[in-house]
Amino acid sequence: MEKIKQYGKIIFLASCAVLAALVWYAALYAEAHRNLNVSFFDVGQGDTIFIESPDRTQILIDGGPGNAILAKLGRAMPFWDRSLDLVILTHAHADHVSGLVEVLKRYRVDRILESGEAYGTPEYAEWRRLAQEKNIPVTVAHAGQEIRAGALVIAVLSPFENKSGVSLKNPHDANVSTKLIYGGTSALLMGDAEKMIEYRLVYERSESLRSDVLKVGHHGSKTSSSQEFLAAVSPKIAIIQAGRKNRYGHPTQEVLDRISAAGAAIFRTDLDGDIALASNGIQYWIER
Amino acid sequence: MTKSRVFLWGMMAFVAGVAVRSFAAVPYAAIGGAAGAAVAAAAAGFAQREKKYAAYGFFLLAFIAGMARFDLAEQSRPDLTQFYARPSAALGIVAEDPSYAEKSQRVKLKITEVDGRALAAPFFVLATTRKYPAYAVGDELKISGRIEQPENFSNFDYVSHLRRDAIFAVMSFPQIEKIGEGNGNRLMLALSRTKHAFEENIDAALPEPHAAFMNGLLLGERASIPQSVRDDFQTTGVSHIVALSGYNITLIGRNLMGLLLWFTAPFAASFWIATAAIFLFVLMTGAAASVVRAGIMGVFVLIAQKEGRPYQMTNALAFAGAAMIFQNPYILRFDAGFQLSFLATIGLVYLSPHVEQWFDRIRLKLIFSDPKLSLRRKETTSEARQFLGLKRIFVETLSAQITVLPLLIYLFGRVSLVSPFANLAVLIAVPYSMAAGFGAGAAGFLSRMAGDAAGWAAWVLLEYQLRAVSFFARLPAASVEVGAWTAIPLLIAYGVVFLHVWKKSNSTEK
Numbered sequence: 098m099e100k101i102k103q104y105g106k107i108i109f110l111a112s113c114a115v116l117a118a119l120v121w122y123a124a125l126y127a128e129a130h131r132n133l134n135v136s137f138f139d140v141g142q143g144d145t146i147f148i149e150s151p152d153r154t155q156i157l158i159d160g161g162p163g164n165a166i167l168a169k170l171g172r173a174m175p176f177w178d179r180s181l182d183l184v185i186l187t188h189a190h191a192d193h194v195s196g197l198v199e200v201l202k203r204y205r206v207d208r209i210l211e212s213g214e215a216y217g218t219p220e221y222a223e224w225r226r227l228a229q230e231k232n233i234p235v236t237v238a239h240a241g242q243e244i245r246a247g248a249l250v251i252a253v254l255s256p257f258e259n260k261s262g263v264s265l266k267n268p269h270d271a272n273v274s275t276k277l278i279y280g281g282t283s284a285l286l287m288g289d290a291e292k293m294i295e296y297r298l299v300y301e302r303s304e305s306l307r308s309d310v311l312k313v314g315h316h317g318s319k320t321s322s323s324q325e326f327l328a329a330v331s332p333k334i335a336i337i338q339a340g341r342k343n344r345y346g347h348p349t350q351e352v353l354d355r356i357s358a359a360g361a362a363i364f365r366t367d368l369d370g371d372i373a374l375a376s377n378g379i380q381y382w383i384e385r
Numbered sequence: 386m387t388k389s390r391v392f393l394w395g396m397m398a399f400v401a402g403v404a405v406r407s408f409a410a411v412p413y414a415a416i417g418g419a420a421g422a423a424v425a426a427a428a429a430g431f432a433q434r435e436k437k438y439a440a441y442g443f444f445l446l447a448f449i450a451g452m453a454r455f456d457l458a459e460q461s462r463p464d465l466t467q468f469y470a471r472p473s474a475a476l477g478i479v480a481e482d483p484s485y486a487e488k489s490q491r492v493k494l495k496i497t498e499v500d501g502r503a504l505a506a507p508f509f510v511l512a513t514t515r516k517y518p519a520y521a522v523g524d525e526l527k528i529s530g531r532i533e534q535p536e537n538f539s540n541f542d543y544v545s546h547l548r549r550d551a552i553f554a555v556m557s558f559p560q561i562e563k564i565g566e567g568n569g570n571r572l573m574l575a576l577s578r579t580k581h582a583f584e585e586n587i588d589a590a591l592p593e594p595h596a597a598f599m600n601g602l603l604l605g606e607r608a609s610i611p612q613s614v615r616d617d618f619q620t621t622g623v624s625h626i627v628a629l630s631g632y633n634i635t636l637i638g639r640n641l642m643g644l645l646l647w648f649t650a651p652f653a654a655s656f657w658i659a660t661a662a663i664f665l666f667v668l669m670t671g672a673a674a675s676v677v678r679a680g681i682m683g684v685f686v687l688i689a690q691k692e693g694r695p696y697q698m699t700n701a702l703a704f705a706g707a708a709m710i711f712q713n714p715y716i717l718r719f720d721a722g723f724q725l726s727f728l729a730t731i732g733l734v735y736l737s738p739h740v741e742q743w744f745d746r747i748r749l750k751l752i753f754s755d756p757k758l759s760l761r762r763k764e765t766t767s768e769a770r771q772f773l774g775l776k777r778i779f780v781e782t783l784s785a786q787i788t789v790l791p792l793l794i795y796l797f798g799r800v801s802l803v804s805p806f807a808n809l810a811v812l813i814a815v816p817y818s819m820a821a822g823f824g825a826g827a828a829g830f831l832s833r834m835a836g837d838a839a840g841w842a843a844w845v846l847l848e849y850q851l852r853a854v855s856f857f858a859r860l861p862a863a864s865v866e867v868g869a870w871t872a873i874p875l876l877i878a879y880g881v882v883f884l885h886v887w888k889k890s891n892s893t894e895k
Contacts, residue, residue: 115845141487163487163516164593168611171592176844177837179589195488198517203588203596223517 126175133249133279135374136173137312139366140165142340142347143192146286146312147173148277154246158185158275158286160196162340167199169371180205183244185275186224187288188268189216194224201227209235210244210253213261214271237261238273248378250278254285254302255294269315270294276308280378283307285330287314287321295326303329309381310334310374311361317348327359334383335361336372343367389700391440396703398444400717402451403710407718411452420449455714463508465532465554468499474529475499478568480509481673482522482577485608490516493552494526511535511547512556520561522577523569530559542719549715576669580604583669586829587822590840595847599822601627602815604670614851617858622786622793622804623811629676631726632733632785634683638663639690640816656691660684675722678709682730689734702734721796725789732788733781739886740784744776782808791879795872801864807857811850818846 136147140161147170148156155174160166184206187193198220200206209228213235228235236242239260242253253275260271272290276283285308287295295314298306311332314321316339335356339347348365356363364372364383373384405411427442429435477494484491492512497504510532520526535555537543547553567574584604588596597609607615607627618624625632638659645655667680685702692698706727710716716723783805794800801807821843829836857863 164609165487165611167593168597168614171594171596174592176592176595176848177841179592191488195516203593219515219517 122175132375132377133277135277135284135376136169137336137338137364137366137372137374138166138169139338139370139372140169140196142316142343142345143196144187144288144312144316144338145169145193145196146338148249149173150246150249150279152247154183154249155181156183156185156246156251157181157197157200159187159193159288160198160200162192162195164196164199166196167203170200170204179203181207182246183208183210185209185238185273186211187273188212188271189214189218189221189224190268190289191218191220193289195220198223198227201231201233206231206233209233210238210273211235212239212256212271212273213237213259214256214268215262215264216268217264248279252276252278252305254298254305255290257297267291269320272314274298274314276305279376282309282376282378282381284310284312284374284381285332286312288312289315289321291315291320292323292326295321295323299325299329306330308332310336313337313348313352313356315347316343316345317352317365318345319349319351322352322355324355324359327355327361331359332361334374334381335363336374337363337365337367339365339367341367391443393700393703394440394444395447396700396707398447399451399454399707400710402448402453403455403714403717404451405448406452406455407714410456416449416452416456419445423449451714454711458714462548462553463506465508465534468532468554469534470531472529472531473499474501474527475510475532476564477510477526477528479520479522479524479526480569482580483520485516488516489513490519492520492526493550494528496554508554509550509552510554510556511552512559512561514558514561518563520563521566521581523567523574524563525565525568527562527564528556528559530556532556545715545719549713549719580669582830583826586826586836587840589833590825590829590836591822591844591847594851595844598627598847598851599818599825599843602633602819603822603826605629605633605676614854617854619797620801620803620858620864621807621811621854622801622864623807623854625725625729626811626815628722629670629679630722631679631682631686631730632781634663634666634679635686635733636816637666637819638683638687640820642687643816644820652691656687659687663687674713675720678716678723679726681705681709682726685730686733698734702730721792724792728788728792729785732784732786736787737780737784740787741776741780744780778812779805779809782812791872791875794867794875795869798866798869799864800867803857803860803863807854810853810857814846814850818843818850821846 130149130153131151133151134147134149136149138145138147138161141163143161144159145161145166146158148154148158155178157170181200181204184197184200186197186209201224237259238253238256240253240255240257244251244253253273255274256271263271265271269289269291270293272288272294274288274290274294275286277286285306291314306326306329308330309332311327311330311334313335317337337348353363366372375382375384423442423445425442426438427446430437430439430442475496476498477496480493480495483493490513492514494510494512495507496510497507510528512528512530532554533556535544535547535553547555584600584606587599587603590596591599594611594614597607597611598614601607601610605628610618610627615624618627641662642655642659645658646652650658663680663683667676670676682705685698685705688701689698709723786804786808790800821839825836825839825843828839
């Protein structure tokens with residue numbers, strides 16, 4: 098009792114300070130989320146994209162190679178929030194799925210979208226095991242699907258047919274490519290899609306390819322980003338997710354030249370760190 | 386020379402013997418000759434009641450015993466030449482929880498069967514394998530690949546590093562098939578499961594990097610802390626808080642003690658409860674040899690603070706050190722964690738009273754320089770200051786830092802200039818965040834909500850610490866490259882100061 102009297106004032110002041118901090122936190126958080134935010138995290142050699150719409154829909158595409166994604170998500174989301182509305186796996190390579198395994202362990206995931214292509218690595222097996230254990234509904238991705246979350250639309254462009262259970266020589270051929278449409282702005286997220294997918298998109302759906310922003314396929318490798326495809330998309334901003342001094346030499350100069358020739362400004366996670374793209378439905382910009 | 390002095394120097398002679406032998410092989414003839422001389426001296430001393438000679442004989446014997454202990458450890462290595470460098474299929478049981486890196490895990494296996502033949506003498510293998518699936522202590526694995534002899538790389542003595550943990554064979558990305566689980570000591574398995582569940586509760590209650598930081602604070606699991614954060618910790622000299630060092634364990638024990646005292650529990654009871662808590666804690670973290678050693682050192686600091694007369698525990702501390710080295714002679718030279726932990730303990734036990742005196746003297750000077758202002762301030766804030774324990778933290782950090790500094794320079798070739806300040810800023814919050822984190826981990830067993838609530842309190846404290854560390858790490862010249870050689874002049878300077886203080890304290894005692 099004596100002690101409570103003694104520290105009463107301090108405790109009261111501390112409680113006030115905590116309360117004030119929480120109000121500020123909430124206010125600043127709301128202010129920062131009036132727009133659609135798309136974060137391209139720097140997690141080394143691998144992809145991971147976090148999308149947060151103004152109505153608080155949270156979507157994660159790929160998880161990068163290790164658990165670096167966890168610290169990035171911990172920073173990007175409010176500290177009490179441990180749930181994601183949708184997780185999209187573009188394909189089963191370790192530099193896309195490994196981090197997602199950690200995400201499944203820590204976060205409540207409402208739904209998974211993936212191609213379901215059978216790929217025999219321990220990382221992918223662990224991902225499937227966890228999804229099953231946690232009873233997360235899995236949607237098999239194929240072209241033509243549309244996901245709507247408020248004003249945000251996610252259109253699936255590839256794979257072109259249901260690849261569930263099919264074993265491919267190159268998992269990139271079943272890559273889940275998507276287009277984000279928010280008001281009059283758009284971003285094309287190509288995962289590790291290679292030229293085969295690009296050509297088919299150009300021939301079959303060239304009218305819907307045009308986008309403001311392009312997440313360049315396969316970390317800027319020369320297997321992707323053909324001239325024809327770039328011309329059809331004609332992005333103003335191109336984003337490359339690659340690791341610093343990665344052993345594959347991504348992105349290649351050839352691809353960088355092609356993108357520049359197509360007229361896009363290039364942002365790279367290996368040079369620029371995390372890249373935050375924002376859109377209010379009319380304008381889009383890279384946040385500094 | 387008193388009996389207790391003889392005992393102390395005997396222990397030190399033993400350690401010196403281990404040290405000498407760990408750097409160079411000594412011919413058996415020389416050891417035998419010395420042993421003969423030692424026995425003769427001791428016998429002659431006893432016979433003629435010439436205590437001095439008996440003591441010298443005893444010291445020499447202890448020194449030889451140290452060399453012999455190390456030699457025995459060297460000789461007792463298993464002969465694995467028949468297994469090296471050829472493909473084999475082995476059966477083994479996971480001996481410890483694996484350690485994780487970004488894309489891989491390292492599993493220590495006790496191999497019991499090779500190519501269908503059961504082994505009379507099982508041996509350990511350290512297998513590096515993919516991160517998934519994760520294995521746990523007690524898992525039985527069928528593992529096929531090449532068993533290799535470990536080799537040193539660049540300038541790291543990997544062979545000795547592994548030998549310390551009784552590992553003489555490694556495997557790189559073998560084929561692994563899990564065929565069973567739950568082998569081994571029931572108690573250890575249960576504790577390991579508790580630890581994992583506890584970790585999962587922390588992971589559920591906190592986002593990253595806070596959860597990894599908390600697991601580092603509470604369990605010494607620092608592998609999952611992001612590299613950038615670990616670099617910042619290194620730069621600011623606060624890495625020790627996420628390793629299970631003696632100091633870390635002291636903090637746990639003492640904060641529990643402080644809490645009990647605050648609730649007006651009797652002093653002796655608080656002390657014993659805190660000690661018991663440390664014991665349980667060591668068990669829970671898996672009771673790895675390094676953690677047991679840290680626990681013992683942590684208890685020592687508690688005792689020193691309980692007794693308030695550190696010099697009386699010199700013998701006990703020397704005995705504990707010698708016993709640890711006897712148990713595993715390799716730690717003396719090849720275990721940086723042991724060295725740092727032991728030096729920090731010495732700093733906390735012996736140096737902190739001196740540092741506290743200096744600190745008080747400086748503070749007095751400051752007070753006298755401006756009596757009006759300072760005296761009033763002292764009156765109003767002394768309560769709060771004691772509550773936060775600012776002075777205690779500062780004194781202890783400085784003491785521990787002074788004793789480990791030469792070793793840190795020798796190991797890393799760098800000095801963190803911001804270290805005392807960064808430590809001060811961080812350590813204020815460490816006890817409270819450990820308490821909150823422990824609450825989150827424990828409450829998680831009861832309900833997710835309770836765990837989350839404790840997690841939020843922990844988050845605020847951890848966020849503060851992470852920001853403080855990041856702030857100090859970004860200061861110019863936070864950490865300076867000085868070159869390992871500077872450890873030598875520094876040691877000489879320490880020697881001079883030590884002699885000076887020793888002389889002074891001897892003369893004042895008389």
